Amino acid sequence: MRIASLGSGSKGNGTLVDDGETCVLVDLGFTLKETQRRLARLGVEPTDITGVIVTHEHADHIHGVAAFARKFKVPVYLSHGSYQEKYMGAVPTLHKINCQQNFQINTIEVVPVIVPHDAREPCQYLLRSGGKTVGILTDLGHITPHVEAQYRECDALLLECNHDPGMLRDGPYPYPLKVRVGGDYGHLNNDQAAGLLATVNMERLNHLVISHISEPNNLPALAEQAVAPYLEGGCGRLTVASQEDGFDWISLS
DSSP states (O other), X not given: OEEEEEEOSTTOOEEEEEOSSOEEEEOOOSOHHHHHHHHHHTTOOGGGOOEEEOSXXXXXXXXXXXXXXXXXXXXXXXXXXXXXXXXHOOOSSEEEEOTTSOEXXXXXXXXXXXXXXXXXXXXXXXXXXXXXXXXXXXXOSSOOHHHHHHTSSOSEEEEEOOBOHHHHHHSSSOHHHHHHHHSTTSOOBHHHHHHHHTTSOTTTOOEEXXXXXXXXXXXXXXXXXXXXXXXXXXXXXXXXXXXXXXXXXXXXX
């Protein structure tokens, strides 16, 4: 099993999970042309994608989904609340999922996890294959007991470290947006993200990817500093996903 990212942040997101037989794309926030360019950088053809899974309907996660699905006849999986045809347009093969029920995409089992975020029916995902589990956890305002329980046993975890509270407070965003980002239905700050690691089985977690960093409101060094105390006991590799380049393939084998 391996993972890679097309890009991570408020300008567009997309994560690839590939087990050798099935390759899924979690979210797609880029234009069709930009998506193809970013896939090519990772050695992936659009026709290699088995399915697109959507976490929620915000533009940085869904902007390119419908166009990609139409052009390459790729099925799309998303919650009932996340699909709005007037914004997405038609999707050739659409699977509306139950956020409390696991589902299968060929050889990959997908576990939806309900999260607190200011969207219609948001969920994040665990993806399992061959005894390995990838956790994707971004776009939530706080860590719930349900989230803690679901993400305890991961081999790789893509974890949102969206903002530093001080940088958000003193940064360029207008006050209402600051309140939204820093609120219970906004985005995780560095300390909140680090706190989740206290509940994670760090001996199993071999890859931690700091994700969805806000360029105006955070620095990779601050996010790394926040999670560093939790890495000494187990995580062998720390990666920071960028907006421009995402991250290259990481193998879980």
